[in-house]
Amino acid sequence: MRSLVRAYPTETKLLAVLVALCTFLAVASDSFFTLANATSLLNNNAVNVIWAVGLLVVLIAGGIDISFAVAASVVQYLCVYVFVWLGGANWAIGFVVAGGLGICLGLVNAFLIHRFKIISIVVTIATFNAFFGLLMFFSSGKFLYNLPDWWSGRLIVWEHQSADGTWAELTLPVPIMLACMLATFLLIRRTNIGRQLFAFGDNPEGARRVGVNVAAMQAIAFGWMGLMAGIGGLMQAHIVKEVVPNALYGRELDVLAAVVLGGARLGGGRGSVIGCFLGVALVAVTQNGLNLLGVSPYAFKMVIGLVILVAISTSNLDLGALVTAKREGR
Numbered sequence: 135m136r137s138l139v140r141a142y143p144t145e146t147k148l149l150a151v152l153v154a155l156c157t158f159l160a161v162a163s164d165s166f167f168t169l170a171n172a173t174s175l176l177n178n179n180a181v182n183v184i185w186a187v188g189l190l191v192v193l194i195a196g197g198i199d200i201s202f203a204v205a206a207s208v209v210q211y212l213c214v215y216v217f218v219w220l221g222g223a224n225w226a227i228g229f230v231v232a233g234g235l236g237i238c239l240g241l242v243n244a245f246l247i248h249r250f251k252i253i254s255i256v257v258t259i260a261t262f263n264a265f266f267g268l269l270m271f272f273s274s275g276k277f278l279y280n281l282p283d284w285w286s287g288r289l290i291v292w293e294h295q296s297a298d299g300t301w302a303e304l305t306l307p308v309p310i311m312l313a314c315m316l317a318t319f320l321l322i323r324r325t326n327i328g329r330q331l332f333a334f335g336d337n338p339e340g341a342r343r344v345g346v347n348v349a350a351m352q353a354i355a356f357g358w359m360g361l362m363a364g365i366g367g368l369m370q371a372h373i374v375k376e377v378v379p380n381a382l383y384g385r386e387l388d389v390l391a392a393v394v395l396g397g398a399r400l401g402g403g404r405g406s407v408i409g410c411f412l413g414v415a416l417v418a419v420t421q422n423g424l425n426l427l428g429v430s431p432y433a434f435k436m437v438i439g440l441v442i443l444v445a446i447s448t449s450n451l452d453l454g455a456l457v458t459a460k461r462e463g464r
Contacts, residue, residue: 144397148412155419163426169294169302171422179418180307181366181373185389186396186410187318188362193393194322195355196335196402197247197254201262202359203386205239206367208269210377213368214278217285224284232364239265240360244352262386269379278377285368286375307369314362319407327354335402391438392417 160167185202192199209232216231217223223231239261246257293303322328334341334351342348371377396413398405421434 142406142408145406145409145412148396148409148416152412152416152419155416155423159419159423159426163423165426166423168300169296170300173302173304175415175418175422176308176311177303177305177373179414180311181370182385182389182392182418183311183411183414184307184314184362184366184369185385186393186414187314187407188359188366189389189393190396190398190405190407190410191318191322191331191358192254192355193398193400194335194402194405195331195351196338197352197355198390198400199240199243199254199258199356199359200386200390201239201243201258201265202363202366203382203384203389204262204265204269205236205360206363206370207377207379207382208239208265209235209364209367210371211269211273211278211379213371214281214377217282223282228285228368229365232368233361234364236360236362236364236367237357238360240356240358240363241353243360244349244356247356248349248352266380266383273379275379277379279375281371281375281377285372289372305373307373310365310369314365315407315411318358318362321358322405322407331355332403335404337403387438388417389414 156167165171185206188202189199212235213228213232216235217228220227243254243257243261246252246261247254250257289306290303291306291309293301295301322331330341330346331351331354333344334346334348338348341351367382370382374381392413393405393410394400394413395416396406396409396411398409417438420437421431424431424434
């Protein structure tokens, strides 16, 4: 147990905080500690977890991407027209089309970063605005409601009725979320590509000198983020049963905060899938708890902003060295 704690210190601390928060909310609100609320949290935040594991790969490789939520909106809109052009589709085709479109948008970021040697945050700010501007221009901001039945139909994978008559259910996005988590774990922990991503993010110049292909690492990282953006966009449209061009605008900050909370370093070379899940869970539980307690939603935005500020401020600090130095009186 101790070795596990030493191996995953951030994740262990995050889990402890999450348990403490859940305990407090269970006492403070009768509605929190219920099966219906737990399944609702999973259903409503599955898309954020899908995006989070995509962003994790980018952060591990030393980059950052804030364009993925808008890219997901672009994928949603394009999917509607592609499905019409195909004369029909199904879930298998839907995942291929959405994932393929997302990868293409992710590779745009990778190409610009590698070709023009621009830092990733600048490129993704640019593509964030470019993607959103083009989407709003060509769509004229119109909502699309007439989605195919296979896409909009609610798919329940598990349900349970409690003694008080309330229903708890898990829908399709939850198993898709688990599949994306597993795929990302296998990529970063069980493949040579994953080891190269960690090495490249931790020391880009050193990795380049030992033969790591920089262009390939950037393409894989941002391509994976694009894949997760596309799948997440497909799932989000399935949940809300419509495509709204600006509905996902702003979600990227919540996901970024969750991923850095989960232990991913803004600077590369560190992060885990379980940390991503716990980070999203903490953000989701905090928001859910504030809502149940009647606290203003603006307070939640303030918390997210504070998390990002602290993460950026401490991303390059060796906290262990600071503690040791303090103990030695240096």
